[in-house]
Amino acid sequence: MSNDTSSPKVNYLNNDYSIKSWLLTVDHKRIAILYLIAISFFFLVGGLMAVLFRFELATPQGDLVSAETYNKLFTMHGMVMVFFFLIPSVPAVLGNFLLPLMIGAKDVAFPRLNLASWYIYMLGGTLTIFAAISGGIDTGWTFYTPYSSTYANTAVVTAGIAVFITGFSSILTGLNFLVTIHKLRAPGLTWSRLPLFVWAHYATSIIMLLGTPVLAITVALLAVERGLGFGIFDPNLGGDPVLFQHLFWFYSHPAVYIMILPSMGVISEIVAAFCRKRVFGYTFVAASSLAIAVIGFFVWGHHLFLSSQSVFAGMVFSFLSYIVAVPSAIKVFNWTATMFRGSISWETPMLYVLGFIGLFSIGGLTGLFLANLAVDVHLHDTYFVVAHFHYVMVGGVIMGYMGGLHYYWPKITGRMYNEFWAKISFLLIFVGFNLTFLPQFVLGQLGMPRRYYFYDAEWQTLNVLSSAGASVLGIGYLLPVIYFLYSLKNGKIASQNPWGAKGLEWEVADTPPDPHNFHEIPVVTEEAYAYAKEAH
Amino acid sequence: MSEAVPLKIYYRIFSALMVLTAITVGIAFVDLGYLNTFVAVSIAVLKATLVLLFFMHVKYSNRLIWVFASAGFIWFIIMVAFTMSDYVGRTWVEAPIPLP
Numbered sequence: 001m002s003n004d005t006s007s008p009k010v011n012y013l014n015n016d017y018s019i020k021s022w023l024l025t026v027d028h029k030r031i032a033i034l035y036l037i038a039i040s041f042f043f044l045v046g047g048l049m050a051v052l053f054r055f056e057l058a059t060p061q062g063d064l065v066s067a068e069t070y071n072k073l074f075t076m077h078g079m080v081m082v083f084f085f086l087i088p089s090v091p092a093v094l095g096n097f098l099l100p101l102m103i104g105a106k107d108v109a110f111p112r113l114n115l116a117s118w119y120i121y122m123l124g125g126t127l128t129i130f131a132a133i134s135g136g137i138d139t140g141w142t143f144y145t146p147y148s149s150t151y152a153n154t155a156v157v158t159a160g161i162a163v164f165i166t167g168f169s170s171i172l173t174g175l176n177f178l179v180t181i182h183k184l185r186a187p188g189l190t191w192s193r194l195p196l197f198v199w200a201h202y203a204t205s206i207i208m209l210l211g212t213p214v215l216a217i218t219v220a221l222l223a224v225e226r227g228l229g230f231g232i233f234d235p236n237l238g239g240d241p242v243l244f245q246h247l248f249w250f251y252s253h254p255a256v257y258i259m260i261l262p263s264m265g266v267i268s269e270i271v272a273a274f275c276r277k278r279v280f281g282y283t284f285v286a287a288s289s290l291a292i293a294v295i296g297f298f299v300w301g302h303h304l305f306l307s308s309q310s311v312f313a314g315m316v317f318s319f320l321s322y323i324v325a326v327p328s329a330i331k332v333f334n335w336t337a338t339m340f341r342g343s344i345s346w347e348t349p350m351l352y353v354l355g356f357i358g359l360f361s362i363g364g365l366t367g368l369f370l371a372n373l374a375v376d377v378h379l380h381d382t383y384f385v386v387a388h389f390h391y392v393m394v395g396g397v398i399m400g401y402m403g404g405l406h407y408y409w410p411k412i413t414g415r416m417y418n419e420f421w422a423k424i425s426f427l428l429i430f431v432g433f434n435l436t437f438l439p440q441f442v443l444g445q446l447g448m449p450r451r452y453y454f455y456d457a458e459w460q461t462l463n464v465l466s467s468a469g470a471s472v473l474g475i476g477y478l479l480p481v482i483y484f485l486y487s488l489k490n491g492k493i494a495s496q497n498p499w500g501a502k503g504l505e506w507e508v509a510d511t512p513p514d515p516h517n518f519h520e521i522p523v524v525t526e527e528a529y530a531y532a533k534e535a536h
Numbered sequence: 537m538s539e540a541v542p543l544k545i546y547y548r549i550f551s552a553l554m555v556l557t558a559i560t561v562g563i564a565f566v567d568l569g570y571l572n573t574f575v576a577v578s579i580a581v582l583k584a585t586l587v588l589l590f591f592m593h594v595k596y597s598n599r600l601i602w603v604f605a606s607a608g609f610i611w612f613i614i615m616v617a618f619t620m621s622d623y624v625g626r627t628w629v630e631a632p633i634p635l636p
Contacts, residue, residue, distance in 0.1 A: 210607060210611045211611075214615065246619045246622065250615050297614055301621075308626075310622045310626040310629065312625030312626075313621040316621060
């Protein structure tokens with residue numbers, strides 16, 4: 001592999017500055033930037049909604065917003081965060097940018113389809129904003145029937161159509177990645193040499209492709225029942241509301257793995273680079289991604305333990321939910337083993353790795369409580385569940401996303417961010433996150449239900465702690481916006497490979513990359529993360 | 537890439553799909569009891585398979601395409617089978633405490 005520092009000045013950012021060149025681009029790197037901007041916007045929208053209802057929950061009585069508005073706020077927060085931030089975050093931004101670079105390809109397999117995915121995403125996002133303005137939606141992001149199909153007087157159909165449309169963006173991205181990984185790998189880049197980020201995205205793409213159509217059909221059925229009166233979920237019309245829960249969670253539980261797997265891929269890249277070691281148990285980490293993708297489809301019934309689901313199905317789903325923890329644990333143990341006797345450096349991306357491992361472990365282990373049939377009777381639909389999935393989705397997914405954004409920022413922009421402020425930001429996010437969600441475990445254990453507008457006065461202290469944490473968390477997330485934007489003009493120029501990392505994206509591609517990624521197709525001659533060879 | 541498929545194949549498959557549609561409609565007027573759903577779904581699966589194999593060229597594609605096409609079916613079966621474990625299994629194991 002060459003390390004050409006006399007790279008040409010032309011790169012994907014400066015080869016054309018026109019707006020048209022951005023909006024009609026088929027360059028995967030520019031499409032990644034388009035996604036980054038759009039996703040950041042939706043993250044801001046979803047975050048502001050969370051801040052609002054956390055302020056509301058600072059007191060037991062309703063005083064800031066009305067009960068109806070409160071219902072709409074937490075619904076829109078969930079919907080925006082899940083469908084428009086968490087699911088596309090790592091794959092659409094970092095995956096789009098890095099996959100072709102990591103496998104030595106000029107672009108993804110279907111560049112136009114890639115741009116179409118972004119436009120479809122934007123169409124879905126615009127409709128969601130329209131739904132929020134035209135009455136909002138108050139069903140909870142899960143759209144449970146019969147409330148959503150029969151009783152809710154809000155913009156359910158518009159929101160459903162938005163989710164339906166956005167699903168296709170996800171399906172097309174998954175399809176694009178699968179074909180790209182199968183067909184466009186550089187000579188010598190065998191499956192056993194693939195970076196773990198690529199393996200993670202391969203597994204994620206399988207879920208996107210096989211799961212997302214079910215969500216689309218489910219919301220379509222909901223719209224058909226609501227609009228045309230077909231009996232699908234309404235018992236009065238011969239339907240079954242639990243069927244909705246089955247169909248919804250058949251996608252939406254694996255969707256958790258759509259969110260977390262790509263972040264796990266990011267963690268594998270960073271942990272190797274900042275420990276100067278090959279990821280311990282490479283094969284197991286790669287295989288565990290596929291195992292999560294497959295087993296993740298067999299566990300959805302744990303969301304239905306307290307519906308009328310049969311005890312038999314409950315026992316099966318409970319057992320399988322314990323099983324799915326195994327591949328996740330394999331990853332956590334292997335990252336930890338990678339750090340053992342590694343030459344660790346403590347730049348910001350590595351801090352996010354530690355944050356991910358710690359917080360995801362708490363999120364994963366508390367998931368085991370909820371997978372237990374008897375314990376779930378007490379904890380179901382309490383704040384314990386809210387805390388659990390935020391530890392996975394925010395503590396896991398966003399830690400990985402932020403870590404990846406910092407790690408690849410020099411590659412994406414050609415500039416270094418301010419390390420001091422990045423560390424301060426990480427600290428605020430870590431402290432703010434725990435302050436927000438640790439008290440919610442206690443609240444849930446004490447029996448405080450989720451999605452309630454009023455609550456018992458004895459729970460106020462813990463709620464105030466949680467709301468205070470949300471404010472700290474909000475500031476923590478705003479800081480990167482400032483120092484990242486600042487770095488675009490004033491940041492130190494990044495060298496070709498500022499972290500001294502292995503991989504085609506760092507060692508061969510320019511920083512920032514050439515519009516066509518590589519001047520010549522690279523040939524891979526070594527395994528991924530061959531840091532050991534360097535050391536000896 | 538798939539080979540060029542003779543036009544007559546498409547016409548045959550189209551005819552088969554039309555005949556199967558007519559059968560679906562016709563059989564809807566006959567009460568087959570328990571078999572009602574089974575027959576309707578079987579015909580639908582047969583039609584989907586024909587579309588997949590011929591119109592979508594899976595029959596003429598390589599093994600990798602077969603694997604992914606099969607995965608779609610397998611995942612569908614997973615969804616149906618585990619959902620049915622709820623509906624069918626409701627009488628298999630009694631809840632320790634009877635629900636009110």
